[in-house]
Amino acid sequence: MCSIDVLDLHPRIIAAVKKARWKKLDNVLTLSLPDLERATGLSQGDVLILKTAVAEHVPKLPGVTALSIWRGEVPGELQLRKLTTGCRLLDHALRGGIISRGITEVAGESASGKTQFCLQLSLTAQLPVSQGGLHGGAAYVCTEDVFPNKRLQQMIQSFPKRVTPPLKQPVRFGDNIFIEHVSDMEGLSECIRVKLPILLSKGRVQLVIVDSVAALFRCEYEMGEMVQRAKRLSSLAAQLHQLSYQYNIPVVCVNQVTASMKNEGRKLIPALGLTWSNQVTSRLMLSRTNQSVRVDGHTETIVRQFEVLFAPHLPRSQVPYIIDQEGVKGWSEQF
Amino acid sequence: MQNSRELNSFPIAPIHKTKLSGAGFLIVEDLKDIKPSELSKETGIDLEESLEIITLVLGGDGDQKASKPTVSALDILHLENASPYIITFSEQVDSMLGGGVPLRKVTEFCGSPGIGKTQMCMQLAVDVQIPEAFGGMGGEAVYIDTEGSFIIERLVDIAKATVQHCHNIASENQEPDMLKVMGQFTMESVLSRIHYFRCHDYVELLSNVHLLPKFLKEHPTVKLVVVDSVAFHFRHDFDDMSLRTRLLTSMAQSFIQLATDSSLAVVLTNQMTTKVQQGESSRLIPALGESWGHASTIRVILYWEGKQRWAWLYKSPSQREAVVPYQITTGGIRDVVSSKLESDEEGEAPAKRQRTS
Numbered sequence: 001m002c003s004i005d006v007l008d009l010h011p012r013i014i015a016a017v018k019k020a021r022w023k024k025l026d027n028v029l030t031l032s033l034p035d036l037e038r039a040t041g042l043s044q045g046d047v048l049i050l051k052t053a054v055a056e057h058v059p060k061l062p063g064v065t066a067l068s069i070w071r072g073e074v075p076g077e078l079q080l081r082k083l084t085t086g087c088r089l090l091d092h093a094l095r096g097g098i099i100s101r102g103i104t105e106v107a108g109e110s111a112s113g114k115t116q117f118c119l120q121l122s123l124t125a126q127l128p129v130s131q132g133g134l135h136g137g138a139a140y141v142c143t144e145d146v147f148p149n150k151r152l153q154q155m156i157q158s159f160p161k162r163v164t165p166p167l168k169q170p171v172r173f174g175d176n177i178f179i180e181h182v183s184d185m186e187g188l189s190e191c192i193r194v195k196l197p198i199l200l201s202k203g204r205v206q207l208v209i210v211d212s213v214a215a216l217f218r219c220e221y222e223m224g225e226m227v228q229r230a231k232r233l234s235s236l237a238a239q240l241h242q243l244s245y246q247y248n249i250p251v252v253c254v255n256q257v258t259a260s261m262k263n264e265g266r267k268l269i270p271a272l273g274l275t276w277s278n279q280v281t282s283r284l285m286l287s288r289t290n291q292s293v294r295v296d297g298h299t300e301t302i303v304r305q306f307e308v309l310f311a312p313h314l315p316r317s318q319v320p321y322i323i324d325q326e327g328v329k330g331w332s333e334q335f
Numbered sequence: 336m337q338n339s340r341e342l343n344s345f346p347i348a349p350i351h352k353t354k355l356s357g358a359g360f361l362i363v364e365d366l367k368d369i370k371p372s373e374l375s376k377e378t379g380i381d382l383e384e385s386l387e388i389i390t391l392v393l394g395g396d397g398d399q400k401a402s403k404p405t406v407s408a409l410d411i412l413h414l415e416n417a418s419p420y421i422i423t424f425s426e427q428v429d430s431m432l433g434g435g436v437p438l439r440k441v442t443e444f445c446g447s448p449g450i451g452k453t454q455m456c457m458q459l460a461v462d463v464q465i466p467e468a469f470g471g472m473g474g475e476a477v478y479i480d481t482e483g484s485f486i487i488e489r490l491v492d493i494a495k496a497t498v499q500h501c502h503n504i505a506s507e508n509q510e511p512d513m514l515k516v517m518g519q520f521t522m523e524s525v526l527s528r529i530h531y532f533r534c535h536d537y538v539e540l541l542s543n544v545h546l547l548p549k550f551l552k553e554h555p556t557v558k559l560v561v562v563d564s565v566a567f568h569f570r571h572d573f574d575d576m577s578l579r580t581r582l583l584t585s586m587a588q589s590f591i592q593l594a595t596d597s598s599l600a601v602v603l604t605n606q607m608t609t610k611v612q613q614g615e616s617s618r619l620i621p622a623l624g625e626s627w628g629h630a631s632t633i634r635v636i637l638y639w640e641g642k643q644r645w646a647w648l649y650k651s652p653s654q655r656e657a658v659v660p661y662q663i664t665t666g667g668i669r670d671v672v673s674s675k676l677e678s679d680e681e682g683e684a685p686a687k688r689q690r691t692s
Contacts, residue, residue: 067529078531
């Protein structure tokens with residue numbers, strides 16, 4: 001926040017504020033009126049004027065009506081963008097795709113297809129906006145495993161064929177995925193704080209994927225350090241939220257699952273507990289079923305389940321899907 | 336004040352009068368919307384003097400602190416009986432709250448993620464606008480979003496369903512009053528009367544809350560202020576817990592003041608946190624600590640039990656503690672209806688929220 005001099009205030013007030021020697025002008029807002037009076041020695045009326053002036057000066061988005069958001073007549077940051085998943089059935093369940101608001105979590109047991117789903121998103125993000133993409137690359141932060149490059153290449157090969165209508169210009173899909181391996185908390189936090197903003201500010205990256213958040217948090221902390229873990233976790237989530245709104249991009253986080261101790265209801269729940277759940281905007285869950293089907297008459301593949309657990313704009317729903325050579329696809333009997 | 340009054344007629348020092356007229360400031364209108372620094376730049380009068388000129392000419396807001404007269408309990412009772420409630424569209428939740436979300440009070444909805452806090456807020460923001468002919472209050476709503484969970488298409492769903500519902504009532508009853516207002520009560524009009532503010536950190540939230548009274552003065556028909564959620568920015572990167580408590584308490588105070596002064600309903604949402612007690616199993620409690628518990632007059636906890644959503648009235652000065660089920664459909668918050676009634680309601684909310692097995 002900038003200095004007091006830019007505010008249109010009586011020189012008397014400005015002098016008093018300077019005397020108080022605050023590092024940040026935020027203090028004016030965090031202090032109560034009587035405290036401000038004490039700290040500056042100003043009168044009650046002056047303090048109120050000061051506080052209002054500072055409040056008005058805080059850089060923030062202007063208030064808008066819901067109608068202008070609906071009509072798209074608002075600043076870019078408030079406009080919702082959606083990233084297609086590359087599959088009609090999954091997009092239908094998501095009402096168009098992954099939203100550019102907050103954190104979208106993809107949870108699931110191992111081998112349920114979380115990474116496959118994310119790889120596909122890193123490709124669809126590069127599609128032009130008219131085709132449901134974001135017209136930009138993806139930043140892929142790996143914490144768990146080495147980036148599955150071979151699999152990515154395989155998906156890139158068949159991806160242009162899946163896109164309808166066909167792309168007018170060929171896209172070099174492999175060139176726009178930025179991969180970062182981190183192996184500890186410090187690395188991850190630095191990556192989010194320093195490296196990602198650089199990539200994002202150039203506008204080349206329009207999607208951030210963290211695969212996975214669970215790995216680091218589940219191994220680095222012991223039972224006794226839960227409070228510390230919760231603190232770290234919510235501050236990480238806050239940083240991701242900040243990236244999401246600052247650049248209006250979707251942030252996708254992969255999470256593991258854990259067995260619920262309660263005997264009622266679902267057995268597997270997303271890991272990292274309530275602290276993390278409170279920060280998640282949309283939660284998707286992937287799982288395996290016992291069914292399997294033949295695709296194209298030759299390979300047999302297992303049917304998996306894609307589930308929306310919660311999202312501010314979506315009802316709970318389930319879609320079966322499969323993973324084949326080309327990637328992730330919703331599956332229904334008609335095919 | 337007359338906008339065309341000449342500046343020459345004000346008691347201003349002659350030297351300043353010459354400077355003002357030299358720079359083209361002749362009547363009161365000219366000084367409107369001009370900042371002291373701009374005036375000082377244009378006229379060459381120093382900053383302090385320009386400020387004084389502007390205050391003198393435009394009058395300033397002198398009578399801010401008129402003390403309120405004391406009112407008797409009987410008057411308040413009459414006032415409360417007469418004041419309408421904002422309905423939630425779930426009859427059971429409404430009757431649990433004594434008719435709906437009351438004006439002049441702070442109501443807090445707490446619950447774990449995905450339980451429907453945001454849905455409840457959107458529903459209320461739409462319902463506050465139901466025209467008076469339908470027993471609503473025809474107000475406007477202010478929606479302060481801290482989490483970024485305000486998704487416009489979801490609001491459109493709820494607004495459409497509500498407008499449709501009123502439309503059905505109007506055409507059933509054939510009352511001229513209702514049919515007349517229906518023309519102006521459309522999805523677009525509903526959206527245009529929800530004022531949306533997005534806050535990215537707690538400083539923005541504080542400044543927005545501080546500026547709300549001014550906004551409400553400009554929009555006197557606002558009957559509902561929603562903050563979804565209060566907790567979000569106060570639950571990370573706060574090492575100074577006493578600062579947090581102080582900020583929350585002072586914010587709570589401004590909400591209470593807002594609710595009583597402008598006679599509107601304040602609805603807040605809060606997250607849940609786990610309380611671990613020695614010798615007992617851990618349980619979920621509303622976040623932000625003990626002192627925040629005093630902030631709201633009415634506190635409702637939303638939770639899952641199996642596949643059913645429940646609303647639990649946890650704190651209320653007038654209603655007794657109760658638990659009722661509710662559900663969320665495409666159209667918004669609704670009662671849980673038995674299977675017999677379900678077919679009747681189908682016309683209103685055709686696409687029932689899909690239940691997971």
